[in-house]
Amino acid sequence: xxxxxxxxxxxxxxxxxxxxxxxxxxxxxxxxxxxxxxxxxxxxxxxxxxxxxxxxxxxxxxxxxxxxxxxxxxxxxxxxxxxxxxxxxxxxxxxxxxxxxxxxxxxxxxxxxxxxxxxxxxxxxxxxxxxxxxxxxxxxxxxxxxxxxxxxxxxxxxxxxxxxxxxxxxxxxxxxxxxxxxxxxxxxxxxxxxxxxxxxxxxxxxxxxxxxxxxxxxxxxxxxxxxxxxxxxxxxxxxxxxxxxxxxxxxxxxxxxxxxxxxxxxxxxxxxxxxxxxxxxxxxxxxxxxxxxxxxxxxxxxxxxxxxxxxxxxxxxxxxxxxxxxxxxxxxxxxxxxxxxxxxxxxxxxxxxxxxxxxxxxxxxxxxxxxxxxxxxxxxxxxxxxxxxxxxxxxxxxxxxxxxxxxxxxxxxxxxxxxxx
Numbered sequence: 001x002x003x004x005x006x007x008x009x010x011x012x013x014x015x016x017x018x019x020x021x022x023x024x025x026x027x028x029x030x031x032x033x034x035x036x037x038x039x040x041x042x043x044x045x046x047x048x049x050x051x052x053x054x055x056x057x058x059x060x061x062x063x064x065x066x067x068x069x070x071x072x073x074x075x076x077x078x079x080x081x082x083x084x085x086x087x088x089x090x091x092x093x094x095x096x097x098x099x100x101x102x103x104x105x106x107x108x109x110x111x112x113x114x115x116x117x118x119x120x121x122x123x124x125x126x127x128x129x130x131x132x133x134x135x136x137x138x139x140x141x142x143x144x145x146x147x148x149x150x151x152x153x154x155x156x157x158x159x160x161x162x163x164x165x166x167x168x169x170x171x172x173x174x175x176x177x178x179x180x181x182x183x184x185x186x187x188x189x190x191x192x193x194x195x196x197x198x199x200x201x202x203x204x205x206x207x208x209x210x211x212x213x214x215x216x217x218x219x220x221x222x223x224x225x226x227x228x229x230x231x232x233x234x235x236x237x238x239x240x241x242x243x244x245x246x247x248x249x250x251x252x253x254x255x256x257x258x259x260x261x262x263x264x265x266x267x268x269x270x271x272x273x274x275x276x277x278x279x280x281x282x283x284x285x286x287x288x289x290x291x292x293x294x295x296x297x298x299x300x301x302x303x304x305x306x307x308x309x310x311x312x313x314x315x316x317x318x319x320x321x322x323x324x325x326x327x328x329x330x331x332x333x334x335x336x337x338x339x340x341x342x343x344x345x346x347x348x349x350x351x352x353x354x355x356x357x358x359x360x361x362x363x364x365x366x367x368x369x370x371x372x373x374x375x376x377x378x379x380x381x382x383x384x385x386x387x388x389x390x391x392x393x394x395x396x397x398x399x400x401x402x403x404x405x406x407x408x409x410x411x412x413x414x415x416x417x418x419x420x421x
Contacts, residue, residue: 006065013037014298028152029294030301031400037305038393044309059309067307071369075296076147076174077247077261081239082293083150083171084265086286091164092266098165101346103173106335107142111180113331114138118324125320133380136184140371140384141328141391142335143177145364146170147300152362152400162353166360174366175208175256181370188378211256214249215263218242222264223272230277232284239268239285300365301396307368307389314386321390328391332358360403363395 014033021032048055092099115138119131149170153163183200222242226235242264250257273282308314336357340349349357371388374381 006061009061010299010302014295014302017302018298028400030148030297031152031397033298034301034305034393034396037302038308041306041308055309062303062306062309065303067303068369068373070303071300071365072373073247075300076366077243077257078292078296079147079300080171080174080258080261081243081265082289082296083146083167084262085239085269085289087164087167087171087266087269089266089270091160092168095161095164095168097346099168099172101339101343102165102169102336103143104176105339106169107173107176108180109338110142110328110331110335111135111138113334114141114327117327117330121323121327122320125323127320127383129380129383130188132184132188133378133384136181136188136374136380137324137371137384137387138331139177139180139184140367141324141363141388142331143173143366144170144361145366146174147297147366148362148364148396148400149360152403153360162356162360166357170361171262172259174258175211176204177366178256178258178370179204179207185374188380189375206254207256208259210253211250211259212263214253214255215246215260215265216267218246218249218260219264219267219272223268223276226268226272226281227276230281232281232288235277235281235285236288239289242268304365304368304392304396307372311386311389312382314389317383317386317390320383321387321394324387325391325394328363328395329358332361356403356407359399359406362399362403363392365392367392 017033017036018029020036021027021029025032025035027035044055044058112135115131115135118137119129119134122129122134144166146167150167153167179200183203219242222238225238229235243261246260246264247257250260273285277285333354336349336354340346340354367388368385371381371385374384
């Protein structure tokens with residue numbers, strides 16, 4: 001019953017903030033909700049001494065929410081599936097090379113750049129962290145967040161090729177990032193542990209290939225099941241079963257749940273909608289997942305804003321957080337620019353394309369969830385969590401609100417690859 005009350009409270013707050021944003025503030029829905037929840041958090045912190053009971057009750061409520069489990073174990077599956085079901089195979093096939101490169105080589109390259117530079121600058125701010133702990137931050141902050149990226153790109157008006165590059169990368173890079181994060185975290189907790197590169201490589205292959213294979217199979221089975229009944233209510237239930245059952249299957253098989261969702265969503269959204277559904281079923285299913293996507297996104301961004309209440313002494317990390325923002329953006333630039341000029345099979349990008357790829361690579365809830373999942377025994381948890389939160393809030397609010405304007409300002413000059421498509 002307590003879970004029901006908690007969820008009810010979140011829904012009521014989300015609906016209220018969504019209404020106020022749509023009625024008065026008129027920001028993009030998710031950003032507007034997050035701005036209001038951040039504002040409420042700041043007000044609660046400022047008035048903590050005046051209304052201590054109100055603060056303790058609300059912060060206690062937020063504290064009891066297992067954000068890592070809520071996002072990584074539940075919401076992420078629905079949101080990845082919803083994003084993938086609307087992505088067209090033809091668009092993804094055109095951009096398959098940059099998507100593969102940025103979601104693998106780009107994430108690994110960014111992890112080491114962020115980790116190395118952060119290790120170099122932390123002594124300036126009198127913060128002590130081991131190099132491996134800086135790499136841990138690099139691993140969790142390097143992947144672009146599909147939840148933040150896809151929702152905002154829909155309203156930004158970027159070209160289809162650019163949207164597919166950024167959205168496709170963000171859907172696929174979670175598998176690499178989570179494996180990297182898991183390996184580095186185990187090394188942080190056990191300083192004597194040695195890196196077994198063959199074991200890490202096998203883990204990556206197992207997670208990726210296994211996740212994609214199971215997802216493709218689930219998508220195909222679900223599509224054929226829908227074809228035999230072709231009734232929109234049953235189709236919606238079958239897709240829900242794919243997401244929730246697929247997550248349980250991925251956990252049991254120790255494969256990448258996010259990649260299961262992406263692969264299943266791509267199959268149902270392309271093969272299923274083309275060969276297994278009538279126009280009515282296709283339309284209902286599309287609207288069903290769009291609505292679910294909007295609702296879960298809104299709740300997620302509300303919770304991200306209120307997570308501020310759980311980070312002690314955040315103001316003490318503001319300066320290093322500001323430097324970390326620049327480091328993360330620089331690493332994002334290098335992870336795009338270097339592969340594009342060194343790999344012969346990757347198209348060359350002009351300045352406008354690189355700028356939008358860098359600025360549109362938003363960080364979001366996945367980074368916060370990974371930071372919060374770090375063991376409490378690790379002394380670096382608090383600095384990592386605080387810096388992560390600062391980077392994510394900047395990314396969602398500042399980058400999220402300006403990427404559309406950046407795109408429009410470059411409309412006079414076509415944003416295409418120099419010698420590419």
